Amino acid sequence: MNNALGEKPAPFGAPETTATPGEAGGFFETGRPRLGGLQNPVGFDATQAAVIDAAADTIIPPHPDWPTASEQDLVTFMGRYVTPSGYKNKHFPFATEDEFKAGLDRLGQGFVDGSVADRTAAIAALEKAEDPLFEQLRALVYYGYYSRPVVTLAINRNLPAGRDYHGPPLPYGYLQTTEPWDEELLTQAQENGSYLETDEVVRVDLSQLSWTK
Template sequence: MPTPVSISLKPPMGGTPDYRFSERHARILDAFADTLIPAGEGFPAPSEVEISGFIARYVTPAGMEPKWYPRLAAEQIGARLDSLADALLDPDPRRGYEAVRAFESSEADAFAVLRELVYFGYYSHAAVVRAINLQLAAGQDYRQTPQPAGYLEGLEAWDQESLAKVRGTYLRTEEVVPLAFQPTFAQKGLSA
């Protein structure tokens, strides 16, 4: 009879795909992200591109120890969001701005993790990539991923003459040695 395999309760890197913020926490997190990156000039607000859903993927659920980046435990982020709630959900945006500034000053490491996740989620969203393409002259050729357009648009075509000059080499695995043991140019008689 086979030995039963124990199932690890550790979440995969970055939390779990099934974690969801409560509706209240999602609103607070969206307000936090909107304070960091205001909408305008053709760019959507982070709350419009489901930033709280993106960040939720990186949260370790309650009762599990966060062992991988960004080490966001549901209880910890929930407590931080609760502490920012009154100011971020206030109709006066200045209160939210001041609360975010105070959070940055008092808990720099926690603030940095949330800021990085907001930036990562926002600037990787397809709607924001489209805005970069349309609104920024330097961003017209920016692609979210190399596919399906690929990098071919930015590469020069190889002609047959250039390809004929390419000479490949092959080194057998047993011939590979660490760089520290490679002979120097002087030892090979190649010194300048």
């Protein structure tokens, strides 16, 4: 960052500069996301926090052998990875403060007070409707939960294949080797790419193939 050029840090202590320094509407962090998220997390009101905890226990149901998701302070974790209001969203899971909070408000106290079956149905309805809130909640719950040291210890204790597991690797992923997906690239992918829906996939008959010369 070059202060001589008038560049300002992105909000809440994030390490990079915005696309239009000092002005809302610039990209929130132009480079790598901050390790550990925002220094000062986005805040949630009491009902929104309760919705997050209830959603966490719905996505990862409590079990006596595993830490309970709602007891892992996922509210603060999510606040560290939600893009603050007034800044364009750039990093996964692409949750903006205003839209994310609006989604939590839609679920509301009724979701918190509902039975396990009711909450499960509500989350399933979000998934079926392809509501962005579902993917954001799922990602943030999983990432927050499995980043906790107490969960790592539970994996070591409960899973034979997890005895040597020591936590999530590659905190920056593959950012240095992956091209950014801007609108132009996404448009090209839509024009040139294709896929089959699950219902269109057919079994390939390999019985006539020979594996010998």
